[in-house]
Amino acid sequence: MGLRQRITILILLAVAGAALVTASLYLGLPASGRVARIVFLEIRLPRLLVGAAAGAGLGVAGLLVQRAMRNPLAVPDLLGVSGGAAFVAALLVTSGIHSLTARTAGALAGAVAGGALCLLAAARGRSAAQTLLIGAAVSTAWQAAVLTVMSTADQVELSIIFKYLVGSLTEITADVALPLIVPLVIGCAATVAVLPALGVLSLGDEQASALGMRPGRWRLLALGVAALLVALVVAACGPIAWVAFVAPTVTRWFVPGAGEVFRLAVTAIIGAGVSVGADIAARELFKPFETPLGAWTALIGFCVAMVFVARRPDR
Secondary structure, three states, X not given: OOHHHHHHHHHHHHHHHHHHHHHHHHOOOOOOOHHHHHHHHHHHHHHHHHHHHHHHHHHHHHHHHHHHHOOOOOOHHHHOHHHHXXXXXXXXXXXXXXXXXXXXXXXXXXXXXHHHHHHHHOOOOOOHHHHHHHHHHHHHHHHHHHHHHHOOOOHHHHHHHHHHHOOOOOOOOHHHHHHHHHHHHHHHHHHHHOHHHHHHHOXXXXXXXXXXXXXHHHHHHHHHHHHHHHHHHHHHHOOOOOHHHHHHHHHHHHOOOOOHHHHHHHHHHHHHHHHHHXXXXXXXXXXXXXXXXXXXXXXXXXXXXXXXXXXXXXX
């Protein structure tokens, strides 16, 4: 991909990003006064920053998983991270602990534990197909555990758990924003160190081994970084569906011959745009009601998946 094409793509992304930022901050904002200032600084701005960081983190995590697994349909949901976070969050709610801080901290611990469990089970040099199968089994076990906990909840607790499970930015404040954004940005930047190895892994395990690599170890490292990124997002926002699939898939369509670093940057930007755009739709389209963020990202994911199938009719 030439320099002119890269510059054109970056300009288009910048224009689209500016439009989304403007809409997220100002659409439906009170005209002026103290209320408008409070809404802007304490609600809109943290929500925009967290939404963008979460989308970027999920997009990068999706890219890592797809590259490590050599499978364009692989997603971080199969790492057990979202399931572990959902289980702990549901357990805390049904135990009477409704504090956002406690739920976020507990969900983060559950996400890390869920991802670690899956990665440990997939260790010892297993193939990409075996790793995906183990991840699917672990995720299914977490789903069963969440359903078991939900069966003991009352109506109020069920509504809280449901709101978390579909993904939401409604409870995001400035206190939550900074502790989430900083490690997400650092994690996304750190993935640059893994990219060269992923390029070799794309040749296949046998070829990578012939070049002196240990495919199993590098695959687990990439999955571990992806799991940490997803853990940070789902702890605060809940499982935001499909962003991790949409961002790297759309990136492949628009920059098919790009280098690893440029592809990573575009994936992060598209992931951020999908998350912010879906949040605007969730907030504004059915006022005064706010629809689930995860419903809109799932709708976007459905559309992208249909295009994906149409573009690959033989697979």
